[in-house]
Amino acid sequence: xxxxxxxxxxxxxxxxxxxxxxxxxxxxxxxxxxxxxxxxxxxxxxxxxxxxxxxxxxxxxxxxxxxxxxxxxxxxxxxxxxxxxxxxxxxxxxxxxxxxxxxxxxxxxxxxxxxxxxxxxxxxxxxxxxxxxxxxxx
Numbered sequence: 505x506x507x508x509x510x511x512x513x514x515x516x517x518x519x520x521x522x523x524x525x526x527x528x529x530x531x532x533x534x535x536x537x538x539x540x541x542x543x544x545x546x547x548x549x550x551x552x553x554x555x556x557x558x559x560x561x562x563x564x565x566x567x568x569x570x571x572x573x574x575x576x577x578x579x580x581x582x583x584x585x586x587x588x589x590x591x592x593x594x595x596x597x598x599x600x601x602x603x604x605x606x607x608x609x610x611x612x613x614x615x616x617x618x619x620x621x622x623x624x625x626x627x628x629x630x631x632x633x634x635x636x637x638x639x640x641x642x
Contacts, residue, residue: 550641
């Protein structure tokens with residue numbers, strides 16, 4: 505019986521860590537908003553990392569490389585109650601991360617100070633870009 509309960513708890517944890525939703529909202533020709541909602545297991549840091557990676561992917565998708573974050577807001581939202589035989593009732597909240605991104609062109613004054621989307625994604629940026637927007641925070 506103990507193995508079944510432990511396996512169920514692991515499966516629940518893995519399911520929660522896989523729950524990330526991200527949307528892109530165009531704001532202008534050179535700006536967009538990334539809105540990410542992540543499961544409790546991701547934490548605020550996981551939600552921020554997914555949003556930032558998504559921003560870099562979107563910048564490359566738009567044919568650019570340099571960008572700046574012009575708005576950044578984090579928070580949480582109550583998403584329900586759960587029950588565990590070990591801990592009783594637990595409140596769950598989703599982690600929220602919103603970023604407003606401005607894509608820079610070489611003519612922009614901030615271009616030299618902007619972040620490189622490819623550098624943000626790292627040396628395997630092409631593979632990460634090909635995979636698209638992350639669905640997990642792991």
